[in-house]
Amino acid sequence: MLNTLRKIVQEVNTAKDLKSALGIIVQRVKEAMGSQVCSVYLLDVHTHRFVLMATEGLNKKAIGKVSMAHNEGLVGLVGSREEPLNLERASEHPRYLYFAETGEERYASFLGAPIIHHRRLLGVLVVQQKERRQFDEGEEAFLVTISAQLAGVIAHAEATGSITGLGRHKGMRDTRFTGIAGAPGIAIGKAVVVLPLADLDVVPEKNLRKDEITRELELFEAALDSVRADMRSLSSRLAGQMRREERALFDVYLMMLDESALGGEVTRVIRSGQWAQGALRKVVSEHVQRFELMDDAYLRERASDVRDIGRRLLAYLQQAHQQTRVYKDQTILVSEELSPAMLGEVPEGKLAGLVSVQGSGNSHVAILARAMGVPTVTGALDLPYAKLDGFELIVDGYRGEVITNPGLTLRKQYMELVEEDRQLAQGLSQLRELPCETTDGHRIDLWVNTALLADVKRALDRGAEGVGLYRTEVPFMMRDRFPSEKEQLAIYREHLQAFHPQPVTMRTLDIGGDKTLSYFPIKEENPFLGWRGIRVTLDHPEIFLVQVRAMIKASEHLNNLRILLPMISGPQELEEALRLIHRAWAEVREEGCDVPMPPVGVMIEVPAAVYLVRELSRQADFLSVGSNDLTQYLLAVDRNNPRVAPLYDYLHPAVLAALQTVVNGAHAEGKPVSICGEMAGDPAAALLLLAMGFDSLSMNATNLPKVKWLLRQISLQDARELLARVIRIDNPQVIRSTLQLKLRHFGLNRLVNPMVAALKG
Known part of the structure; x- marks a missing residue:
């Protein structure tokens, strides 16, 4: 069954449209399970009925005509219960319903599985058999697995409009x-x-004009020559490490590139009017599918060879097309x-x-x-x-x-x-010169998060009082090598000068997790729990020291630098980082730079740091909560995973409790504490942060005027009363609703989300 499942999945994934995919499923499942009937019923969201969309064994004229409601028939029962149904005597079940137009006999055995995508019921997959028997556990598991595969295909077809008959290209209107x-x-x-570079699966079809074909043939021939040269070079380089027979793989690759093999097939498809990348994808996918469907294990493995050679060719083709990308006004970047x-x-x-x-x-x-x-x-x-x-x-x-x-x-x-x-936005700009002060006279600093020089003007235009987080890794990510000390100094100096005399908090290099450098790859099973942040830079003091020296030199005669250390989980890491920072400071002073030691702070984003907040506060000059990562780690939710994204909520009671713990611990040691995550830029959440006692909030420049407007409308006492109310609530959705009600009381619902107000209006 596993082998059969693999083959079906391969065929379905290469189907040109939904109708073909459904046809493959019903035909292959019927054959695999030795049943007389296999059918797919899809749920019509408008009529709330399950409509027969594909079948092998029933009258095909019934497709699109036979349908059942949730309370009708065995198909309706499977759909309403959202679980498999396995019956030995189907016709004796009280929900059994017979449709003469399907031309079906009274099949005794029935097995149905719901088709569900992201908790949403899409339809039902059914097999039926004349003989009276119970389908075994293996068969039931097989059908459930197939329905799970089918769910993704149907969801995609539904999204592109092909289920309702709309086209998949120009027809995707509205x-x-x-x-x-x-x-x-x-x-x-x-x-x-x-x-993405060299990903055959996402290469689109693109038809050529007659005058473009010659150019595409030349590009493909150049790619062939380049890959041939790579193969010969690689074979020569490995000559001292591998025997001649082991290096025969490279000869196989070279043969595949010949005119009589894969290379020639691609050329013929290009001549028919398809661009080189699309032709390559078509030929390679056909070969891969052919190999993967073979029963012989050795031949099945050859699919990976074909795929590899295809990717190598595609990489060269994409390089040739890289310079042709045109960015017009109002570009929507999609990837x-x-x-x-x-x-x-x-x-x-x-x-x-x-x-x-x-x-x-x-x-x-x-x-x-x-x-x-x-x-x-x-x-x-x-x-x-x-x-x-x-x-x-x-x-x-x-x-x-x-x-x-x-x-x-x-x-x-x-x-x-x-x-x-x-x-x-024009109306909010009037707040630029006004302080962020509550109605009862409490001041709180509003800072910005920055990464690019382009952020600076936007931040200053919106009245930022400093930088709470400058992400230094972004300039590293924009290069193909580590920037030198001199290059870093120039970048940091621009930022420090732009905001002088206001403080600029520069976080040391924070790579790992979802932030990677092409020239310093970090491959890990679980990158968010792996080698990232301070763990990387302490293991590479040569990178850390160069960066800190550049920061300190850049602050000469400005003295508005604050250094922030990411991913600190305990005092020992902080001690080691402080030792290196003092060493860098001493080296800079020996070179003649008269620079005072800048304040050094710790990011609180690891749960361990929450429990060690007082110990860390004794050594650090300030604390800064990174609410994005702290929320992620407290809730065990990968914030980059769309499947669990709804579970990521910084208004979760556990997150609010942790934030209050951090503020109390820092203030007990006489140290200021800020928050620089996205939570600070949410006007509703900012009310709670104000009440908790945060000394400053750092956010993206876009939200700064909104946050300032709200905090100027409320007293600190009102904010504290609101915090006391929501801190007793154990559901983040209820907390959010409570905050929205408060915002509505202030007439701020349109300001927080003009889209909602416009739609209601």
Whole structure:
């Protein structure tokens, strides 16, 4: 059964559309289980009925005509219970329903499994047999596994509109794809798709004009020559380590590149009018599928050889096309997984919105997008992103939706919302010069999180009083090597000068987890619990010392630098880091720089640090809570995983309790404490942070005016009473609702989410 399942999955994954996929499933499952009938019923969300969509064994004329409600028939029973049903005497069951139009005989045995995708019922998969028998546990498990595979195929087809008969390309008009709200705002523009290098699975089809075919053939021939040269070079390099017969694999690769093999097939597809990358994907996928369906284990393994040679060729083809990407005004950047480097490639002023298939609202790119004020949707798992290049898109960063090819009416509605956003931002700009002071005279500093020089002007325009978190890893991520001390000094100096005399808190290099450097790869099973933050830099003091020296030198005659250490889990790490920082300071002074020792702080983002807060406060000059990671670790939720993203909530009672513990511990030792996570930029959450006693809040520049406006409308006493009320609530959703009610009382609901208000209006 496992072997059969593998073959079915391979066939389904290469099906050209939903109808083909369903046809493959019913045919192969019927054969594998030796049953007389296999059928798929899909739930019509408008009529709430299960409609027969594919069958082997019943009258195919009944497809699309026979349907059942949740309270009708055995199919309805499987759907309403959302669990498998295995019957030896199906016709004797009180819910049995006979449809003459299906041409079916009265089959005795029945096995049905629900088709469920992300908790949502999509349909029912059924097998039936004339003989009266109970399907065994293995058969039941097989059908459940097949239905799980089918769920993903159906969900994707539903998202692209192909279930309702809409096309998958230009016909995707007004089609909505649901993701996660990554950064607020609305963007309307043209999609520029950035495909991952050398990933054959996402290469789209692209038809050529006659005058383009010669150029594509030349590109493919150049790629063939390059891969041939690579294979010969690799074989020669390994000559001293491998015997001749072991190096025969490279000869196999070279033969596959010949005109009479894979190379020739790709050339023929290009001549038929397909671009080189699409032709390569087509030929390689056909060969891979053929090999993977073979029973012989040795031949099955050859699929990996074909896939490898295909990726090598694709890498060269993509390099040839890299310079042809054009970023026009109102570019919507779309990718499977966006990176800061991709954002950096878009010319200033051209980027309107971001869409990522992977990631969550708290992924690193989403945080950068909020800092830049770019509307963003992440976690759009069903988005057929590789097909969207050149499409007009609406990115709704409030509700986490992407709309393809919007019609005139929908486009006009969203244009009006864009204008409302602009007017709202204009109104908030009047707060720029005013302090963040409650109605009863309590002052709290509002700082910004920065990463790029482009953030500086935006932050100053919105009245930032300093930088609570400068992410130094971003300049590292924009390069293909570690920046030198001199290069780092220049970058840090610009930031320190721009905000002088206000404080600038620079976090030392924080890589690992979801932040990687191409030239310093970290491959781990569980990167968020692995080698990251201070753990990396303490293991590489040569990197740490260069960075700290650059920071200290950059602060000469400015003296507004604060150094922040990430991922500290105990006093021993802090002691070691402080020793290196003092060493760097001494070296800088010996070189003639008259610089005072900057304050050094600790990020509280590991649960262990919460329990050691007083010990850490005695050694550090200040504390800064990283609410994103602290929430992630306290709740055991990977914030970049769309499947568990709804569980990530910084208003969880455990998170609120931990934050209060940190504030109390820091103040008991006479040390200031700030918070620099995304929580600080949520106006509703900022009320609670104010009440807890945080000395400063650091957020993306976009939200700073909103937070300032709210905190100026409330007294510290009112905020403390609100905190006392919500701290007794054990449900984060109820806490959020309580806060929203408070905001509505202040007339702030439109300010926090103008999209909701506009829709209600």
